[in-house]
Amino acid sequence: MPQRFYGVRRALLIPLGLDVALLFVLMTSALRVPGETAEKFVFTLFFLITLVLFLRLYRRRVAVNEGGVVIRRLGGGTQLAWDEITHVGCLTLRRKRYLLLTTVKGFFIISSVLAGFSELAEAIIGRVSAERVEEECRRQRENVPAGIAVTAPAWIAAGAMIGIIVLKLST
Secondary structure, three states: OOOEEEEEOHHHHHHHHHHHHHHHHHHHHHHHOOOOHHHHHHHHHHHHHHHHHHHHHHHOEEEEOOOEEEEEEOOEEEEEEHHHEEEEEEEEEOOEEEEEEEEOOEEEEEEOOEOOHHHHHHHHHHHOOHHHEOHHHHHHOOOOOOOOOOOHHHHHHHHHHHHHHHHHHHO
16 A cells, blocks of 8 residues: 555645735735834734644645554654554534544544545545444545635635735725
């Protein structure tokens, strides 16, 4: 079984990256002119939070290979051998689905914002012994909710920031 990486969908990364760029423009424009300290603080805070969120999502990868599951994050990663996974559960909240992996090291959550989440869930469920996988996971692995519910807030924020930039430039 070759190793395959599953990363966060580009449909989420693109608007979030745009949000980071627009917040950077707003922050630098606020820092250049003397004036409201609160505005400078708010734009800087929002920029830093959004930048960290973007970097965390950009670096998040999950791989499935012969040895187990590899979860990579911004600060490092975790290797989970197949025999370390003691339980596989699933949870659906609104339009997102989560795969919950309970292991001897703790528990790990894999979100449906990953591209190819259905294939990833299928690979994990297929490799873990049947008594460790909830029956609900087996039934739900095919029909992962899709839509714009995850990406819409990022696009709305980008539109709002473009409006703010246009207003700032017109004054």
